[in-house]
Amino acid sequence: MDRFDAMRVFTRVAERCSFTLAAEDLGLPRSTVTDVVKQLEARLGAQLLQRTTRHVSPTLDGQAYYRRCLTLIADVEEAEGAFAGARPKGLLRVDVHGTLARHFLLPRLPVFLAEYPELELYMTEGDRLVDLIHEGVDCVLRVGELQDSEMVARRVAMLDEITVAAPAYLERHGVPSAPDELERHRMVGFRSSATGALMPFEFQVDGVARRVGLPATVAVNGAESLVAAARAGLGLIQAPAYHLEADLARGALIEVLAAWRPTSTPVSLLYPRSRQLSPRVRVFIDWVAGAFGAARR
Numbered sequence: 001m002d003r004f005d006a007m008r009v010f011t012r013v014a015e016r017c018s019f020t021l022a023a024e025d026l027g028l029p030r031s032t033v034t035d036v037v038k039q040l041e042a043r044l045g046a047q048l049l050q051r052t053t054r055h056v057s058p059t060l061d062g063q064a065y066y067r068r069c070l071t072l073i074a075d076v077e078e079a080e081g082a083f084a085g086a087r088p089k090g091l092l093r094v095d096v097h098g099t100l101a102r103h104f105l106l107p108r109l110p111v112f113l114a115e116y117p118e119l120e121l122y123m124t125e126g127d128r129l130v131d132l133i134h135e136g137v138d139c140v141l142r143v144g145e146l147q148d149s150e151m152v153a154r155r156v157a158m159l160d161e162i163t164v165a166a167p168a169y170l171e172r173h174g175v176p177s178a179p180d181e182l183e184r185h186r187m188v189g190f191r192s193s194a195t196g197a198l199m200p201f202e203f204q205v206d207g208v209a210r211r212v213g214l215p216a217t218v219a220v221n222g223a224e225s226l227v228a229a230a231r232a233g234l235g236l237i238q239a240p241a242y243h244l245e246a247d248l249a250r251g252a253l254i255e256v257l258a259a260w261r262p263t264s265t266p267v268s269l270l271y272p273r274s275r276q277l278s279p280r281v282r283v284f285i286d287w288v289a290g291a292f293g294a295a296r297r
Contacts, residue, residue, distance in 0.1 A: 088280040089118035098125035139271040151270040157292035161262040168233040186235040189219030203260040
C-alpha cells in the first residue's frame with residue numbers, strides 16, 4: 001500500500017476511533033488496517049493513535065497529521081477530478097431524513113448511479129444530530145433551521161407546510177376558522193430531536209409568525225407516526241404538504257386554516273467545515289439540489 005492510501009486508512013481510523021469500523025468502511029481486513037497504521041507510525045517515528053482495549057483516539061501528533069492528511073487527500077482528489085473523463089468513485093456515506101429520501105431521492109437514484117457507476121452509496125436514516133467526523137458520514141440531509149456552526153450548509157429546498165386533521169376529528173371538535181379558535185382543539189405532539197420539547201404550531205398572521213401551543217394526548221418523534229396519528233383522528237398536525245398529498249386526495253385528511261399556513265421549512269445538506277469537498281460528495285450535493293428542484297416543477 002502506497003503512502004497516499006496509508007493516509008486514507010489512517011484518517012478513517014482517526015475519524016471512526018476504531019480499527020474495526022474503519023476496516024468495514026474501507027472494505028479491508030482489520031489486520032491490514034492495523035498493519036498499515038503501525039508501518040506509518042514506524043516511518044514517521046511518532047505515535048499517531050492512543051490505543052486502549054475499548055477505544056482508539058489520535059494523539060497530539062496524530063491530530064496534526066490527520067489535518068495535513070485531509071488537505072493532501074482533498075488536493076489529490078481535486079487534481080485527479082480536473083482531468084477530462086475522471087469520474088467520482090468510492091464509498092459515499094450519507095444520513096438522510098427518511099421521508100424526504102423516499103419521496104424525492106430514491107425514485108431518482110437509479111439515474112444518479114447510472115451516471116456515476118463507480119460510486120457506492122450507503123444511506124442511513126435519521127433526524128438526530130450526527131457527528132459526521134466520528135461516525136464516518138460524508139454529509140447529511142436535514143429539515144429545519146440550522147444552528148450548528150461546525151457544519152457547512154447548502155439549502156436545497158423550501159417545503160410548504162400545512163395544517164390538517166382527519167374528518168372524524170373535525171366532526172367531534174369542529175373546523176376552526178382562524179388561529180384564535182383553537183382553544184377547544186388538540187394536536188398530535190411532535191418532539192424535537194434537538195431539544196426534546198413539543199414543537200408548537202406556527203401560523204402566519206398579517207405577515208407575522210405566531211406560535212400556538214395546544215394540548216397533546218399523544219406525542220411522537222417520527223414523521224410517519226405523526227401522519228398516522230392524524231389519520232386516526234388523534235388531533236391536528238402541521239406537516240410538509242408533499243407528505244400529505246395522497247391523504248388529502250382521498251379525503252383521509254383535510255386541510256384547515258389554509259389562509260394562515262406556517263412559514264415554509266428549509267431543507268439543507270450539511271458537511272464538515274474541516275473537510276474540503278471530495279468529488280463524490282460534490283456531485284451528490286449537486287444532484288440532491290437538482291432532485292428537489294425537479295420534483296417541485
